[in-house]
Amino acid sequence: MSSAAKPQAPVHPITNRVGGVFMHVSNMERSVNWYHKLFGMPERSAVTDKVHALAMQGDHGFVLDQHGYDRKLAPQDRPMLMFDSPDVHAAYRFLQRNGIEPESNIEEYPGMAFFTFRDPDRNLLMICGKPGSKEEGGQNDAAASVKEKTAVRYDGGGCELVAGDSAYFASVGREGLSLTGRAFTETAFAAPLRIETTVRIEGGCLRLLYGRSGSLTFNYGPTSANGAGDEFYVRHPAVDKDFGYLDKGAIPVGEWVRLSWTIRERVMEVRVDDRLFHEQQGYFGHLLAKAGIGCDNGRITVKSFVVEPLEDEASLPSLAVTRNGEPSDELVPDASCYPIMTGDGLWLGYNREWGNARTKSAYSVPFAVEAVVSSDTNSVVLYGGSSARVKFHTDGSLSFLDPVTKDETWAEGKGALPPSFCTVRWTMDRDRTTVSVDGAVRFERKGDYSACRFAIGIGADIGSAIFVKSVLTEER
Numbered sequence: 001m002s003s004a005a006k007p008q009a010p011v012h013p014i015t016n017r018v019g020g021v022f023m024h025v026s027n028m029e030r031s032v033n034w035y036h037k038l039f040g041m042p043e044r045s046a047v048t049d050k051v052h053a054l055a056m057q058g059d060h061g062f063v064l065d066q067h068g069y070d071r072k073l074a075p076q077d078r079p080m081l082m083f084d085s086p087d088v089h090a091a092y093r094f095l096q097r098n099g100i101e102p103e104s105n106i107e108e109y110p111g112m113a114f115f116t117f118r119d120p121d122r123n124l125l126m127i128c129g130k131p132g133s134k135e136e137g138g139q140n141d142a143a144a145s146v147k148e149k150t151a152v153r154y155d156g157g158g159c160e161l162v163a164g165d166s167a168y169f170a171s172v173g174r175e176g177l178s179l180t181g182r183a184f185t186e187t188a189f190a191a192p193l194r195i196e197t198t199v200r201i202e203g204g205c206l207r208l209l210y211g212r213s214g215s216l217t218f219n220y221g222p223t224s225a226n227g228a229g230d231e232f233y234v235r236h237p238a239v240d241k242d243f244g245y246l247d248k249g250a251i252p253v254g255e256w257v258r259l260s261w262t263i264r265e266r267v268m269e270v271r272v273d274d275r276l277f278h279e280q281q282g283y284f285g286h287l288l289a290k291a292g293i294g295c296d297n298g299r300i301t302v303k304s305f306v307v308e309p310l311e312d313e314a315s316l317p318s319l320a321v322t323r324n325g326e327p328s329d330e331l332v333p334d335a336s337c338y339p340i341m342t343g344d345g346l347w348l349g350y351n352r353e354w355g356n357a358r359t360k361s362a363y364s365v366p367f368a369v370e371a372v373v374s375s376d377t378n379s380v381v382l383y384g385g386s387s388a389r390v391k392f393h394t395d396g397s398l399s400f401l402d403p404v405t406k407d408e409t410w411a412e413g414k415g416a417l418p419p420s421f422c423t424v425r426w427t428m429d430r431d432r433t434t435v436s437v438d439g440a441v442r443f444e445r446k447g448d449y450s451a452c453r454f455a456i457g458i459g460a461d462i463g464s465a466i467f468v469k470s471v472l473t474e475e476r
Contacts, residue, residue, distance in 0.1 A: 013090035014083055019128060020053065020061030021081045026069040027397055028052060030410050035064070048241035048462070070246055079116055079126040087132030088113040106131075109296050110166045110181060131168075152177070156197070158306030159185050161293070169299065175200075176303040182209065184292035185307065191237075191287040192310040196260040197302060201253045204298020208261050211289030213240045216261055216270060216278075219250045234280060237263065237287055238351045241463040243280070243377060243394065256303065263287070264310065266340070266347065266465065281376050281465035283338040283349030331471055333357035337459060344374070344421075345469035348460055356383055356459030359473065364453040366476040368427040371458055372469040378417050379461035382426050385454030390426055390435050390443075391461065392417055398435065398443055403452055414442040421469055428452065429476070 025031035029047040035054055036043055050066045068078035085091040092106055092115055103116040103124065114128035152163040152170035154177035163170030167181035177183065195208055201219065208216040214237025221229015232248035235241070251257050251272055262269040265285040270278040291307045293300070333339035336355035337348040348357055362385075363369075373380050375392075382390040388403035398415030401408050417424075417437065427434045430450040435443040456473060460466045 011086060013087050013094050013132075014085055014127060015129075017084050018060055019082045019084035020063040022063050022065050022079050022126075024068045024075075024078045025064050025066055027393070027395060027410065027412070028064060028066045029393065030397075030399065030408075031064050033408065035062075048239070050242060050244065070244065076122065077124060079124045082114070082126035082128045085127050085129035085132075088115065088127060088129050089132040089134050091127050091129075105297075107297050108168070152183075154183070154302065154305075156302065156305030158196075158304070158308070159187060159291075161302065161305055162186055166294075173301075176301050178299060178301050179293070180204075180295055180299045182207075182292055182294035183302075184209065184290045186290070187307075188288050188290050189307045189309060191284055192262075192264040193291075194260055194262045194308040194310060195291050196258070196304075196306045196308065197293055198256055198258050198304040199293065200256050200301045200303070201251065201295070202299040202301065203253065204295050204300075206251070206300055207294040207296070208259065209292035209294060210237050210261070210263065211287060213237060214263075214287075214289070218259075219253070232278065234268075234278070236282060236351075236463040237289070238282075238284055239463045243463070245278070248278070262310070266338070266349065279376070281347075281349070282463055283351055283465065285338065329473065330360045331357045331458070331468070332360060342467070344467045345372075347465060347467055348458070349465040350460040350462055352462075356381065356457040357468070358383070358455045358457040359471075360455070362453050362455045363473060363475060365449045365451075366427075366429045368425060368474040368476060369456045370423060370425045370472045370474070372421055372423050372471075373417075373458070373466055374421045374469070375417065375460065375464060375466040376419070377461070377464040378415070379464035380417065380424060380466055381459050381461055382424065383457030383459065384428070384452065385457075388428075388452070388454065391415075392424075394461070394464075400433070400435070400443060400445060402445070402447060403454070404447055404449065409443075409445060411443050421467070427476075 028050060032044050032047045032052055052064045054062045056062050088106060092102060095102055095117055100117055103118055106113050106115045108131050113131040114126055116124055116126050118124055152172060154161045154172050161177060161183040163179060163183035167179060167183055169180040171178045195210065205220040206218045213235055215235040217233040220231040220233060230247055230250050232245040234243040258273050260271045263284050266281065266283060268280045268284060293302055293305060333348055334355035336353035337350060337357060340347045378392055378394050378396065380392040384403055389401040391399045392415040396413055396416040398411045399408055422438050425436045428449050432444060432446045433449060434441060458468055
């Protein structure tokens with residue numbers, strides 16, 4: 001005797017579970033290290049994202065978010081927490097049917113989407129989860145959205161783009177490849193190379209892609225602008241680190257634009273219609289990856305897409321010495337810094353392996369070190385052995401790791417460096433340490449440093465590079 005199977009009750013589009021609580025922070029690296037110390041977790045020496053989820057016990061997430069501070073949003077315009085959803089589009093429709101007006105449109109990315117809304121007291125909340133389907137149909141939408149799709153192929157005039165599972169929409173028409181989501185080459189290309197495309201943005205933000213982590217994001221913006229802002233982001237192609245430029249400017253919408261992304265061993269260059277848009281120092285050698293293009297929260301039409309291999313650049317000797325005044329010591333770089341001597345001085349980069357250039361001799365307190373340096377990402381680090389560190393951060397802050405107490409002290413707004421060469425001076429006396437830039441004191445801290453003795457090091461922060469024109473050490 002058989003009985004008919006009971007129809008399965010539809011799953012509610014908003015899960016009765018807090019997916020994450022947001023803590024809005026002004027400096028991600030400082031906050032991650034602080035919370036890791038609070039919970040007795042391993043210390044993080046570098047943080048790469050503007051949003052960071054801490055691994056917590058239990059099911060609840062604890063999310064540090066820097067976007068609100070970067071965009072100068074008022075506290076009431078920063079979400080407090082998020083609820084999980086198996087179908088974000090269905091959740092959006094559910095709120096509208098129940099008279100709750102969403103605060104923002106849905107922002108959709110491969111495998112994830114979110115939007116914000118407010119409760120009766122105007123607290124800002126977020127719903128985040130799988131995108132689901134834009135069509136009515138409840139949980140059937142989510143099932144339909146993951147069904148197998150036929151890949152769309154497009155010959156961009158230099159290589160073939162394949163829009164597969166990472167593309168929400170892809171269609172080849174008279175003007176080119178119309179795309180929402182991602183499309184990649186099937187072939188991997190070695191750096192140095194140039195990625196060039198002629199593309200038209202219909203809406204949303206445009207991404208040029210290279211490898212697992214490399215991307216350029218144009219026209220990104222706050223949720224309220226639905227991804228049509230003036231923010232530009234660079235994700236380093238060799239390391240998972242973002243560099244944000246909030247007021248870089250948007251590229252035109254609704255018209256054809258030619259973009260080129262040149263990746264050489266030690267510099268990246270981005271051009272828009274042959275105009276230099278962005279240049280960044282770093283070490284980008286030894287990369288081999290697929291290239292791609294994408295669009296979030298909108299649609300693009302790709303007319304052409306070409307990847308052009310470039311000739312390898314000649315490598316100069318990797319061991320270099322720079323000193324100011326009479327020669328008395330040597331500054332010896334680690335191989336992990338990819339050192340090279342240029343007309344502007346000793347070039348040092350830093351990707352995944354920790355490294356710097358260090359003096360051969362150790363110096364006892366009191367002493368001073370003075371370096372003439374330049375960094376296009378505001379990333380300069382001075383080391384005292386492995387226990388002391390003065391770090392100029394990309395956000396313009398300065399931090400000091402005390403070699404005696406092991407405390408890390410932050411000075412907000414004190415670490416901004418001029419765009420060209422400047423003189424950074426670090427003095428350690430028996431009872432205090434002082435950091436100055438071009439003669440102006442930026443940081444001072446009292447302490448008992450009389451027993452300190454170490455070699456002096458200088459290097460770049462993760463994903464960055466510096467030029468060191470000269471170094472002078474003084475025993476006081």
